[in-house]
Amino acid sequence: MKNINDSLSSLSKRIVTSPTIKLTSKVKSLLECGEDVISLGTGEPSFEVPSEVKDELVRALRRNETGYTEVEGTENLRLSISKKFKRDYSISYDTDQIIVSNGSKQVVYNALLALIDPGDEVVVPVPYWGSYPEMVKLVGGEPKYVYCDADLDFSLSSESLKKVISPKTKCILLNFPNNPSGSLLSKETVTALTEILNEYPRIILISDEIYQDIHFAEERPCSIASQSPELYSRTLTVSGVSKSYSMAGFRIGYAGGPKSLIKAMVKLQGHTTANPCSLSQAASIAALNECDEFILRNNEIYKKRLNNFLSAVKPAKGLKCIKPRGAFYVFISCRELIGAKTQQGNIIKDDIDFSMYLLDCFRLAVVPGSAFGVKNHFRVSMSISDSLLVEAASRLVKACSRLEK
Incomplete structure (x- = not known):
């Protein structure tokens, strides 16, 4: 019997796996091994579902709306x-x-x-x-x-x-x-x-x-x-x-x-x-x-997280942050760090190398800009707790300081 891969459509072979899914999978594996990974890659809010939503979900179930x-x-x-x-x-x-x-x-x-x-x-x-x-x-x-x-x-x-x-x-x-x-x-x-x-x-x-x-x-x-x-x-x-x-x-x-x-x-x-x-x-x-108040309250939290994070990463060598006006991400340029050498002797050739360097050496997960069509950038998500975000910024600053150019 021939290999099933030979039967797959040409279209299925043209489509690439989502880079964010790949990253999430690797981060999950590291966490399961007990590694202290901070993930800044997720596009999922960290807040609890509003109580009004939970209550209505239960009521709908009891009404047998299934x-x-x-x-x-x-x-x-x-x-x-x-x-x-x-x-x-x-x-x-x-x-x-x-x-x-x-x-x-x-x-x-x-x-x-x-x-x-x-x-x-x-x-x-x-x-x-x-x-x-x-x-x-x-x-x-x-x-x-x-x-x-x-x-x-x-x-x-x-x-x-x-x-x-x-x-x-x-x-x-x-x-x-x-x-x-x-x-x-x-x-x-x-x-x-x-x-x-x-x-x-x-x-x-x-x-x-x-x-x-x-x-x-x-x-x-x-x-x-x-x-x-x-x-x-x-x-x-x-x-x-x-x-x-x-x-x-x-x-x-x-x-x-x-x-x-x-x-x-x-x-x-x-x-x-x-x-x-x-x-x-x-x-x-x-x-x-x-749940309008839920949105307003969370926007204030995002704003605070954003300002604190931008202040904390300001000393990071070779990074350039554009302050976002919406969503809960920061898109950061690492262009000045391309060509730098890690302490292990590896050369950072692009944003994917930089992202893997952060994950492998500092247990910090970000999404490389190539996943969004822009090289030599990476995306950071604000959807984690304030304390973890501060620690993530500290690791990012340290990671940049350890590179030699």
């Missing part, structure tokens, strides 16, 4: 999402313009599956979340990268966007507040982007705004679909409960957008996973309706 629901999510949850979009994003979506899926990743994938034909191009700003290019490939599309300037805090410029748009461009996949950089789109930037997009009325926008609630400025980040009727008519606004409400394991993502696109996504979801977990949906209603 059967199938509508494929697109329950009417009550979609109504709560509609109110959330209107209240916080200033976008009006009726319930038949909303879909609920098994996490925001499935929402984005469903949208690409509904929109992209083989050979279509999808513009992906860099840095990007690692799954975006792979999802584009999975549906037969071609990712087309537009590089955001680090000197502009990784914001997307209209000039850069226009250069990569071609007759094959079908979609632009945006993620602001951005993972990993924490960059936001200002109203001025969106206005400039709108002028460019008006020249290309066929292009659809998928705006992944999963970190929309997590920001460090007084003004809420700009939600693209709220800026003009023209953008509203061709934008899918994606969000979920994983980040804002610390409900990563509940696997509830959602989106609002054009009715025809939502209908196509529902049809596709009906033949794959069908509805999301009924109990998770019930719990998410409580989150959306009752």
